[in-house]
Amino acid sequence: GACCSYRLRDALHPLWQSPLTIPGGTRQSPINIQWRDSVYDPFLKPLKISYDPTTCLHIWNNGYSFLVEFDDSADRSIIVGGPLENQYRLKQFHFHWGAINEWGSEHTVDSKFYPAELHLVHWNAVVYPTFEEAVMEGNGLAVIGVFLKLGAHHEGLQTLVDALPAVKHKDTVIEFDVFDPSCLIPSCPDYWTYAGSLTTPPLTESVTWIIKKKPIEVDENQLEAFRMLLFTSDGEEEKRMVDNFRPLQPLMNRTVRSSFQ
Numbered sequence: 001g002a003c004c005s006y007r008l009r010d011a012l013h014p015l016w017q018s019p020l021t022i023p024g025g026t027r028q029s030p031i032n033i034q035w036r037d038s039v040y041d042p043f044l045k046p047l048k049i050s051y052d053p054t055t056c057l058h059i060w061n062n063g064y065s066f067l068v069e070f071d072d073s074a075d076r077s078i079i080v081g082g083p084l085e086n087q088y089r090l091k092q093f094h095f096h097w098g099a100i101n102e103w104g105s106e107h108t109v110d111s112k113f114y115p116a117e118l119h120l121v122h123w124n125a126v127v128y129p130t131f132e133e134a135v136m137e138g139n140g141l142a143v144i145g146v147f148l149k150l151g152a153h154h155e156g157l158q159t160l161v162d163a164l165p166a167v168k169h170k171d172t173v174i175e176f177d178v179f180d181p182s183c184l185i186p187s188c189p190d191y192w193t194y195a196g197s198l199t200t201p202p203l204t205e206s207v208t209w210i211i212k213k214k215p216i217e218v219d220e221n222q223l224e225a226f227r228m229l230l231f232t233s234d235g236e237e238e239k240r241m242v243d244n245f246r247p248l249q250p251l252m253n254r255t256v257r258s259s260f261q
């Protein structure tokens, strides 16, 4: 008789019970950045970062990471230049990290994981009226990725680390009203850039990624502070917030460009 066709279920990721791969996705993130395959683009501009520390609002444990959110009702904290055609407004930043220092970043460089990765999420308020709409558009978002490596104590990060016990549980928030995220971005101007996606649901293919070549250094206590956060709400059985990174996605028909030779 007619053989029945089996539809393989999309592999589900334990963290968010959503498919690991977006059906038909051609520009998913994160990816491995093979340094020797990246192409130097002399037309790439320097990235210009202008943040107003007083736009900082609060820190929120959303059950997947901790987000530091900003007032994006005006062009007060913006980035422009680099691969971008418009200026983009800072909305929030967050991190991804591992249970141990051997892994934790989302992107890898020549298949090497860093213990953590910072994402500064910006949206194109020149073209789109709201963040939610920009999330759905190919040129809607720009995310700066910064690798964290184990090393010296990071003074600027410590003010953030000191606030984390107050957002230990999912859905807790603490006011955090002056912070300049540019202290978390290496002064070295070198970056890679490629067209990709969000790495948590809705996983939309709306991100111009700008991945800084140089990592920042943080110490063991600071990484451990991330690992004492919880995925779970107060009163639930405690699950440590660790390994909140998405698996690597296929490069498909994409080129990673570098701003440096």
Ligand SMILES: COc1ccc(/C(C)=C/C(=O)O)cc1
Residues within 6 Å of the ligand: 119, 121, 132, 135, 197, 198, 199, 200, 201, 202
């Ligand atoms: C509209 O809902 C959204 C949820 C998450 C995100 C981000 C910014 C995800 C990520 O960082 O991968 C955007 C919109």
Ligand SMILES: [Zn+2]
Residues within 6 Å of the ligand: 094, 095, 096, 119, 199
């Ligand atoms: Zn992220």
